[in-house]
Amino acid sequence: MKRLKKGQGIAWLVAFVVILGLLGYYAFTVITGTIKENDDSLKLGLDLDGGVSITYEAVGDKPTDEQMADTILKLQQRIENDLGEESSTTEANVYRVGDDRITVEIPGVSDANALLEELGTPGTLYFIAQKDNDGNENYSYGENGYQLNYDIETLTENGSVICTGKEVTAAQGRAEQDKTTSATKYVVTLQFNDEGTKAFGDATTVAAVAGETIGIYYDGQFVSVPKVNEAITTGNCEISGMSSMEEAEKLASYIRIGGLDIELQELESQVVGAQLGADALRTSLIAAGIGLGLVMLFLIVMYLVPGFVSSLALALYTAMLIGILKAFDITLTLPGIAGMILSIGMAVDANVIVFARVREEIKNGRPVVSSIEAGFSKALSAILDGNITTLIAAAVLGILGSGSVKGFAITLALGVVLSMFTALVITRILINSFYALGVRDAKFYGKAKDPSKFDFVGKKAIFITISVAIIAAGFITMGAMKAKTGSGLNYSLEFLGGTSTTVDFNETYSLADLDAKVVPQIASTIGVSEGSIQTTTVDGSNQAIFKTRNLTLEERESLNEMFESQFQVKETSITQQTIGSTISGEMRSQSTIAVLVAVLCMLVYIWFRFKDIRFASSAIIALVHDVLVVLALYAFARISVGAAFIACMLTVIGYSVNDTIVVFDRIRENHKAIRTENAETLKSLCNESLAQTLSRSISTSITTAIMVLMLLILGVSSIREFALPLLAGVIAGTYSSIFIATQLWYILKLKFASKN
Structure with missing residues (x-):
């Protein structure tokens, strides 16, 4: 960046203050609106808002x-x-x-x-022939459009129902170019299974000769009545004549939903409250605010003027993130909060990497102005590699994932892009503006201390043994618990299903009242943690719904007795039902596949960027290490494994890779200066690289841990059950980047030495 003059520096700072003020005011309006639940509120997920x-x-x-x-x-x-x-x-x-x-x-x-x-x-979707075998019209056109002349049961019996939506394997709306006129046409493409292919082929062969139509009937009405122009015997057909892409997609949607295996009818609908309790969002926002304040204070104390600058950039980042969440109506959930925490950690990390480099340049005797430029230049590769790797993971998770995985990916990707912008553009402008205003003394920027002489690589056996022992203990614990209880981990109702208890109280309880008065009684009665109980209210009534693990008959009776004695609820006002898991086997499989593909893509990218599969392999092994350490905590502490578990593991993966890449980037840089592959030389290289990045690793870990720790201290019970393993993941990620990843690269480097 070209060196700024004093007037330019003032102009940039004034512009920044104005922009930060406007965005900050908007963000404040959104946050207060979210707490007060007015029109300015963020769009919240079921867990936070109902x-x-x-x-x-x-x-x-x-x-x-x-x-x-x-x-x-x-x-x-x-x-x-x-x-x-x-x-x-x-x-x-x-x-x-x-x-x-x-x-x-x-x-x-x-x-x-x-x-x-x-x-x-x-419900069921039907494909109906225009005429029955006797030549009678099955449907006709009137004032209200096409109408059936007979009921569906009759049409099925006389063979006029060609097939149903169950025989359709795919339906998709598309825009195509007409081969004759070159105009855009909108169509729906269908694909049938073997049974549907034969039935549709036979019916269209007859209809094409007679110039007849085939009606598509769903939910009590005809959604399309296309004319058959030719026999369709391949199992693939195209419905044309739609006036817009929206119309084509709507018809395709009807056909897909019409392929359900069973017909459903609405039994009841109701508006329900948040699953995490009334205080979950408020306390999370308070925790985030306090955490940000402490992070800014830490940065200023540690990095002086650059720390103050990064705090300003972090404030802008936060305001921008909130503003974009609101502007694009992005739904915020607990997994989304996890993505925000990770992205804030990465935003801080990018600044810390730069400032650590600036201090090194000052220590080497360079002037402040050139140290600033060199710091940004040398930090660029580590910042880009770390963030791009995380973006790749977010993109894969967003495309292949579902539910909470997709919500996490969207929030993370948004945060990563904003963090790179604030770190590489805003922070650079601000620090150069302060320099232009006269803040030029090196004492305001700090000076790097001499690197530690600790033998990180020489003691690799100790570090690896510690990790193996923790992971092994986790697996042993899971094995013991599986033998004892039938399940190695404490799976929540989101994975296993459970019991839903609906209670019609004699008075209206708010979610806060339920959390304070009722939930502790339920937890004590059936012997579960308060955080594992999902509580919702029903608008316009005194009803509340409590979802727990599967309850035995004895536990259900005890629960009923508790409600009767403690809250004077009649037994007839209590209903209990067994419910299935909200995270189905298919969703778990889809999430697992998404994570595996994301990890594979990260491995390929690291391999490509570092030109060494050993870097990529070591990073992925360190990632697996962190996941297994957190899994061990879930086993030891019997923390409930639910939707938050997925978000926690995804956060650990993102944090682990980013942390490791920063260290590897320094190894790559230092390795260019040596020509030998001698073991002692490589050992010194690794130790020096780790020492040079140690302060950055610790600083980033502290700032990220502060955010999580605030959630752990101030959050409601369900939030704390999420924050504890997340904190463990941050600690594990820091440990592996310092004591595991580089040591693995060193071992692989010696074991599989390059032939050149």
Whole structure:
């Protein structure tokens, strides 16, 4: 960056103050609006704000477990694919209730009727021939559009129902160019299974000759009545004639939802409160505010003027992040908060990397102005590699993940982009502006101390042994608990399902009252932690819903007795149902695949950037180490494993890789200066690189840990259960970047030495 004159420095600082003031005021308005729940509020997920709960019941005979599971999966896909953008339903819950009911919980919505109209009634879709075998018209066109001339049962019996949505394997709206006119046309492409292919082929062969139509009937009405122009025998067909892409996508959506294995009817709908309790968001925001203040104070004490500058940049980053979340209506959930914590840590880290470099240049005798330029220049590769690696992971998780994984990825990606902008652009402008104003003495910027002479590599056996012992103890604990309880980890109802207890109290309790008065009594009665109980209220009633692990008959009776004796609730006002998991097996598989692909992509990128597979391998092994250490904590402390577990592990992965890459970047830089692959020389190289980056590693870890620690201290019980393993992940990530990753690279470097 060109050196600024005094007038330019003043102009930049005035512009920054104005921008920060405007964005800060807007962010403050959004935060206060979120706490007060007015129109200025952020869009919050079901766990933080509540939403609409719709319960459907299967029509007809009792469905099989396979039918219910398939229907739940298709409903999840329908909600995420078709309603996600409009209703923030990437965080929706879909789970089984009892034998024949399915509940859909969608955040950020307060109008159940509007949502029901948008979602539609999940039922069966039919493809109906225009005429029956006797030549009678099965449907006709009237004032209200196409109408059936017979009921569906009759049409099925006389063979006029060609097939149903169950035989459709894919439906997609598309825009194509007409080969004759070159105009854009909007179509829906369908693909049938083997059974549907044969039935549709036979029907269209007849219809094409007669010039007839085939009606597509769903939810009590015809959604399309296309004319058959030719026999379709391949199992792939195209419906044309739509006037817009929106119309094509809507028809495709109807066809997809019409492929449910069972027909559902709405049983009830209600507006429910937040799952994490009334104080969860407020205390989280307070904790974040205090944490940011402490982080800024730490930066100023540690880095003087650069620390003050980075605090200003961090304030702008925070205001921008809140503003974008509000402007683009991005849903904020507990996993999203995890993504924000990680991105704040990375924003601080980028500044710390630069300032550590500036101090090194000052120590080497360079003038302050050239030290600043050299610091930004030399820090660039580490910042870019760390952030790009995290962005790659976020992109993969956003594309392949679902639910909380996707919410985490969106927030993380946004935070990473903003952190790079504030660190590489804003911080640079500010520090050069202060220099232009006369803040030029080296004492205001600090001077790097002599690197530690600690033998990090020589004691690698001790460090690796400690890690192996912790991880092994975790697996042993899981094995012992599995033998004792049947489950190695303490899976929550989100993974295993559980019992939903609905209580109609004699008075209206707020969520805060329930958390303070009722939840502790439930926890004591059935022997669970308060944080493992999900509590929601039902608007317009005295009802509250408590979701816990599966309860035995004896526990249910004890719970009923507690409600009767402690809260004077009649037994007839208590209903209990067994509910399925909100995180289905398919969602777990999808999340696992997304994480594995993300890790693979990170490995390839690190390999490409560092031109050495040993760097990539060491980074990934260190990442696995951190995940297993946190997993061991879940096993030791029997922390509830639920949706927050996924967010925690994703945060650990992002933090671990970024931390390790900074150290590897210094090794790469120092390695260019030596020509030998001698073991002692490599050992000295590793020790020197670790010593040079040690203060940065510790500083970044402290600032990130401060944010998490505030959540741990000030958060409600459910937040604390999330914050504790997250704090452990930060500590593990720091430990592995200093004591594990580089040592692994050293071992691999000697074991698989380059031949050149």
